[in-house]
Amino acid sequence: MGFLELVEKRESCRSFLRDPVERGKIERCLEAARLAPSACNGQPWRFVVVESEPLKSTLAERAFSGIHKMNAFAKEAPVLVAVVTLPTRAAATFAGLFRRFSYPLIDIGIACEHFVLQAAEEGLGTCWLGWFDDKPVGNLIGLGFREKVHVLLAVGYGKDKRPAAKMRKPLREMSEYR
């Protein structure tokens, strides 16, 4: 499968089967994330794979309630990965202060996308989640100084097998040559 095919195949899965996910598959997703590039090679991430009960259900219940209910579908996923953003290296922190943006957020984007693309290759469904209550999530998994959970990834076997067409801006609207 070429990379563009894999990109086509990856899509947000919002309906999961109860089937458990093989450990070997998760390990390869983690390996893909591990090898991701990051600013100054800071690797400002930690992947906490939550799969055992009752932790998984407790975390899902607290993360996706109230104003975060819109993502309640993720409670069905057999695996939730809490992606912890770590403070990065001094050089990248300084550059970020100077340029006024957070390099680790870009790094988290890269590493998580490696994870979900590998998952797509493994036949797994995933969904990026950025809208959840991060306080109980942090309390349940335990966070260190200046650590945050910006992203959760729902992982499992999807009920729908065929990817839907992607709704995106046309190529010439999002790119140009100079």
Added chain:
Amino acid sequence: MGFLELVEKRESCRSFLRDPVERGKIERCLEAARLAPSACNGQPWRFVVVESEPLKSTLAERAFSGIHKMNAFAKEAPVLVAVVTLPTRAAATFAGLFRRFSYPLIDIGIACEHFVLQAAEEGLGTCWLGWFDDKPVGNLIGLGFREKVHVLLAVGYGKDKRPAAKMRKPLREMSEYR
């Protein structure tokens, strides 16, 4: 080539040949970026492919001088892609204000990584650049309201053909099961 092989192959290229890059290859890199997921499908990006002279050299000269000289190697690259971060959709902007981080930075991470992974598949070398003078870059390409250039991508054929071993934290240091 499996996805993990592609991830191994992608590396930061800091030494470019002068050979021009075929338009078809750049188009497929843009297509991979176009299909990237983003918060609320906001697609908050615009890819400006700078390849013609004297613009490319002027942009490189101004971006990588003074305190940004450390990335002067990128002046050699035949193509520089200015990745413009756009304001995203209202829902993602609101969620970002609520959660106190910028969703578009994560989105930019994803879309740019799609670009460089497709480039690796095409046999091209790339380098993510987050340290450059963004003011002249913005002036040269022209920015709209609330648009920023957080990332430049250097693209070309690399002088080194074989990927080096990646220096990363071990798998069990960056991940755990619960």
